[in-house]
Amino acid sequence: MAALGVPRHARQRLARTPQKRQHRRMTCFIALLRAINVGKRQVPMAELRMLVTGLGYGDVQSHVASGNLLFSGEGSAADVERTLDAAISERFGFPVETMVRTADQWPLYVAANPFPRESEAAPNRVLMLLSKAPPTPDAAARIAERAQAGEIVRAAGGAIWIYYADGVGRSKLSPVFIDRMIGSPATGRNISTVRKLAAMAGVAA
Incomplete structure (x- = not known):
């Protein structure tokens, strides 16, 4: 050390x-x-x-x-x-691996959330994924091909968003599969964490 x-x-x-x-x-x-x-x-x-x-x-x-x-x-x-x-x-x-963004970018992510209703009802089931490189143009569509049980996938604000209707733990959308579809490593945070980080940075949307 x-x-x-x-x-x-x-x-x-x-x-x-x-x-x-x-x-x-x-x-x-x-x-x-x-x-x-x-x-x-x-x-x-x-x-x-x-x-x-x-x-x-x-x-x-x-x-x-x-x-x-x-x-x-x-x-x-x-x-x-x-x-x-x-x-x-x-x-x-x-x-x-880390995904780094400026705090100024964060309100844009919050505002781009394509699942506002679901975020209020079940915030732990709405996930924003940030990736090392910009997602491929068809990333959301390719991920959605494997989605099931009411899962919805959207590309918005430079991120991939997934609503897990039955919860993340039951999903068949593995991190390895998501990385492959996006084109680079990605990591996700639920909307509650996304909002909390915005508030901590003083840039809440």
Whole structure:
């Protein structure tokens, strides 16, 4: 384990980064970690916050144990995503993929929700999926071909949305299948979490 929980390559990055940040515009980011805290893929939130702080980001917060982060920093979302992917994977010893967006993008996701009625009645059954690369144009239609039991799939606002009528646990839409249809790794959060992250970032729609 690297000193202070910060991987070696990340310490080298910090050493090359100018420390005077007060005159630079800081961006609020929201990061979703994929497939953690299941089985042996354990990432304690306190350690994760410490790691991200050690990478030079500020105001680091987490929400529940599924891997939802808010923090401020410089650079593009793509640059931050690459930094987190490498640092988290090195620190915890297994590959971890993150989907990073700016907080300014988040209200657009909330507003694009194609299932407003279902979100009020059963918020844990409405899932928004964000992917590494933009979803393929026919991703929603291809996922919908395997949908069953009242499941509805829509593409909206740059995300894939799924309403699981009988709940996520009973669905035949596996993560591997969804990734293949979207064209890159994806991770999902229910609408309650999506709204909570917007509120935490101060950008609630």
